[in-house]
Amino acid sequence: MLTRGDDYPVHQTPEPIAIASAERNFYDRYFFNGYSADGRLFFAAALGVYPQLGVIDAAFCVTLDGIQHNIRASRRLGGERMDLEVGPIRVEVIEPLKVLRVVVGPNDSPVRADLTFTARHAPIEEPRFTRRHEARLLMDYTRLTQNGGWSGSVAIGDQVMTVAPDTHWGTRDRSWGIRPVGAPDAQPAGGGMRQFWWLWMPFNFPDRVAFFHSNDDGAGEPWNRRGVIAPLDGDPREFSAAIGSAYHPGTRRLASVRLEPWLGCTLDVTPRDQHFYMSGLGYLHPQWGHGMDHGADLAVAYDVCLPDFGDTPTMLNLHIQAMADAVLTIDGVAHRGVGVVEQLFIGPHAASGLTGLLDPAR
Known part of the structure; x- marks a missing residue:
């Protein structure tokens, strides 16, 4: 099966691009977020391609004054991986690894957008994520992360918000490889993710920019972790620090995080009570999970998350990005920044006192 991708010198196997991976759970995905420094406006977008499932899906979400608007779309892929348009949502790669565009065109919701992301630094390659349960491969993927500025506009009905790169920053990532997608496995390894x-x-x-991530096991030991601090006009400096964290009592929401990247340097992070719910982009969503086949050539849906959406813990509000303030202190000089703290905590984490499947912190 030949597609537009076959005219680019990017093949990794003798197969055409459309069928280069035989792995059922192979995916190729874009993610973006953006925000005003005060957090009043927050938006996020994603687009995923699932070649062996024959599906491409996308979502765009915008939060204004605490109300989160979600547009989700899914269609049949037809083998063509270069067509990055799903209903009203489109992603354009204008300059690889530097400039990308996200468009939300006419649709039945009040949301429209035309946004361009311009990178502030070279992309950061995260360590390859490989995770097995006994003999079964659960995850095997690579991700790049990149901070940048946004330009363009977002509209909710008649309210149009202009976005500029000196006032609206954000982050984008690209990941590709293997992880659970599509319909749930009828016979998951070990009974499923615990x-x-x-x-x-x-x-x-x-x-400058700063980045840190960690995947920990139940004891609290990291199986994938990396940190980078990078001046905009200089070389990045890597670190892998222990995490000092505190939870809000009775929840699985972080109240603070402290890292000590190296001697004379600290990164203190304070999440705000401003949450973006990742289920808007399909994460842990029972109907709009990534790679799901909706039984039609195109399916589009719209809903909202009201300010009380996160009051009662459910799988739909478990995975969040919290707006956060950061203070990076280097040799006694404090640098103040803004970003997000993405949190998904399922099961035990002995290092921070979490027990059970969803038992809250004490």
Whole structure:
């Protein structure tokens, strides 16, 4: 099966691009977020391609004054992986690894957008994520992360918000490989996922960026972790620090995080009570999970998350990105920035006192 991708010198096997991977759970995905420094406006977008499932899906979400609007779309892939348009949502790669565009065109919801992301630094390659349960491969993928500025506009009905790169920053990532997608496995290894502790923290500062992530096991030991602090005009410095964290009592929401990347350097992070719910982009969503076949050539849906959406813990509000303030202190000089603290904490994490499947912190 030949597609447009076959005219580019990017083949990795003798097969055409459309069928280069025989793995059922192979995926190729874009993610974006953006925000005003005060957090009043927050938006996020994603687009995923699932070649062996024959599906491409996308979502765009915008939160204004605490109300989260979600547009989700899914269609049959038809083998063509270069067509990055799903209903009203489109992603364009204008300059690889530097400039990308996200468009939300006419649809039945009040949301429209035309946004361009311009990178502030070279992309950061995260360590390859490989995770097995006994003999079964659960995850095997690579991700790049990149901070940048946004330009363009977002509209909710008649309210149009202009976005500019000096006032609206954000983060984008690209990941590809293998992880659970599509309909749930009828016979999951070990009875399914019982533990997953995930922390992802990208931050923008006026003259630099900082990034840290960690995947920990039930004892609290990291199986994938990396940190980077990078001046906008200089070489990045890597670190892998222990995590000092505190939870809000009675929840699985972080109240603070402290890292000590190296001697004379600290990164203190304070999440705000401003949450973006990742289920808007399909994460842990029972109907709009990634790679799901909706039984039609195109399916589009719209809903909202009201301010009380997170009051009662459910799988739909478990996975969040919290707006956060960061203070990076280097040799006594404090640098102030803003970003997000992405949190997905399922099962035990002995290092921070979490027990059970969803038992809250004390």
